[in-house]
Amino acid sequence: NTSVVSILNNSLMNALLKCLSDRRTNKWPLVSSPVPIISIFLCYLLIIWVGPKLMAKRQPVYLKPVLxxxxxxMxxxxxxxxxxxxxxxxxxxxSLLCxxxxxxxxxxxxxxxxxxxxFYFSKVIELSDTIFFILRKKNSQLTFLHVYHHATMIFNWWAGVKYVAGGQSFLIGLINSLVHVVMYLYYGLAALGPSMTKYLWWKxxxxxxxxxxxxxxxxxxxxxxxxxxxxPDSMNTVVLAYSISLIVLFSNFYYRSYLVNMSASITPSCGQICVN
Structure with missing residues (x-):
C-alpha cells in the first residue's frame, strides 16, 4: 500500500517543484517538501474542529503569563x-520598483x-493565536477572516521561501513585520490587564x-x-489576488465594527485583525 506521503514525494509534480525551487533553501526546515506544511495545516483545521468541543464543558484556561x-x-x-x-x-x-x-x-x-x-516560520508560530482563542473559550474570534488568513499565509510563504527567497517579495515581509511590531505591542499591553486599557485608545x-x-x-x-x-508573474498574480481578498475582508470588518456599530464597544482581537 502506497501512502499519501509517498505519492506526494514521488509524484511528477513534486519532481517539477524541486526542479524549479531555490537550491539555497530547498533543504531548509519546512521547505523541502510540501508534506510538513500540509500536515501542519491539517492539524490546524483539526484543532479548530475538535478544540471547541473539548473545551465546551471546561473552564477557560488562565493564560495571562503565557500571552x-x-x-x-512576537x-x-x-x-x-x-x-x-x-x-x-x-x-x-x-529597488522598490523592480x-x-x-x-x-x-x-x-x-x-x-x-x-x-x-518570516515564513513566524507564520507557523502565529497559528498559536487560534489555539489561545480555543483554550480561553473565545470561539467568537474564530472568524472566517482569522482562519482564512492564518491558514493561507503559511502556504504563501512556503512558496515564497522555496521559489523566491528575496527580490521584491522582501517588501511584503518588511511592511508586515513593522505592522506586527505595532500589533503585538498592542496585544502585549492588553494582556497586562485592565489597568492598561486607558493607554490603548489607538486600537x-x-x-x-x-x-x-x-x-x-x-x-x-x-x-x-x-x-x-x-x-515571476505567477507569484505576482497570487500576491495580487491574495491582497485584494484581504482588502475585501478587512474592509468588511472595519465597516461592521467601526462604521455600522459606532456606538458598540468592540475590541478587535488578533483573530479579527491579525495579518500573519
Missing part, C-alpha cells in the same frame, strides 16, 4: 525581521533568504494600518505585473 510572553516575544521577533529585511535590502541596493531575486550564495543574498525563512487604527499595508502591496504588485521586471 504576555508570547505577544512581547514584538521582538517582528522587530528583528524588520531590521533584517531593511538592512539586507539597503546593503544590496534593492527587484529580481538574487539566487547567489553571497553573504547578503543568503541573509535575505534567511530572514524570508524566519481602531490597527485595522487602518492593516488596510494601508494591503493597499501598498496591491499597488506595488500591480505595477510589477505590467512592468518589464525579472520576477
Amino acid at each position: 504576555i510572553v508570547y505577544n512581547f516575544g 514584538v521582538c521577533l517582528s522587530a528583528y525581521m524588520f531590521y533584517e529585511f531593511t538592512a539586507s535590502a539597503w546593503l544590496a541596493r534593492y 527587484q529580481p531575486v538574487d539566487y547567489s550564495n553571497s553573504p547578503n543574498a543568503m541573509r535575505m533568504a534567511r530572514v524570508c525563512w524566519w 481602531r487604527h490597527l485595522t487602518s494600518l492593516q488596510l494601508l499595508q494591503f493597499f501598498i502591496v496591491t499597488i506595488h504588485t500591480t505595477y510589477n505585473l505590467f512592468a518589464d521586471c525579472d520576477f
Whole structure:
C-alpha cells in the first residue's frame, strides 16, 4: 500500500517543484517538501474542529503569563525581521520598483533568504493565536477572516521561501513585520490587564494600518505585473489576488465594527485583525 506521503514525494509534480525551487533553501526546515506544511495545516483545521468541543464543558484556561510572553516575544521577533529585511535590502541596493531575486550564495543574498525563512516560520508560530482563542473559550474570534488568513499565509510563504527567497517579495515581509511590531505591542499591553486599557485608545487604527499595508502591496504588485521586471508573474498574480481578498475582508470588518456599530464597544482581537 502506497501512502499519501509517498505519492506526494514521488509524484511528477513534486519532481517539477524541486526542479524549479531555490537550491539555497530547498533543504531548509519546512521547505523541502510540501508534506510538513500540509500536515501542519491539517492539524490546524483539526484543532479548530475538535478544540471547541473539548473545551465546551471546561473552564477557560488562565493564560495571562503565557500571552504576555508570547505577544512581547512576537514584538521582538517582528522587530528583528524588520531590521533584517531593511538592512539586507539597503546593503544590496534593492529597488522598490523592480527587484529580481538574487539566487547567489553571497553573504547578503543568503541573509535575505534567511530572514524570508524566519518570516515564513513566524507564520507557523502565529497559528498559536487560534489555539489561545480555543483554550480561553473565545470561539467568537474564530472568524472566517482569522482562519482564512492564518491558514493561507503559511502556504504563501512556503512558496515564497522555496521559489523566491528575496527580490521584491522582501517588501511584503518588511511592511508586515513593522505592522506586527505595532500589533503585538498592542496585544502585549492588553494582556497586562485592565489597568492598561486607558493607554490603548489607538486600537481602531490597527485595522487602518492593516488596510494601508494591503493597499501598498496591491499597488506595488500591480505595477510589477505590467512592468518589464525579472520576477515571476505567477507569484505576482497570487500576491495580487491574495491582497485584494484581504482588502475585501478587512474592509468588511472595519465597516461592521467601526462604521455600522459606532456606538458598540468592540475590541478587535488578533483573530479579527491579525495579518500573519
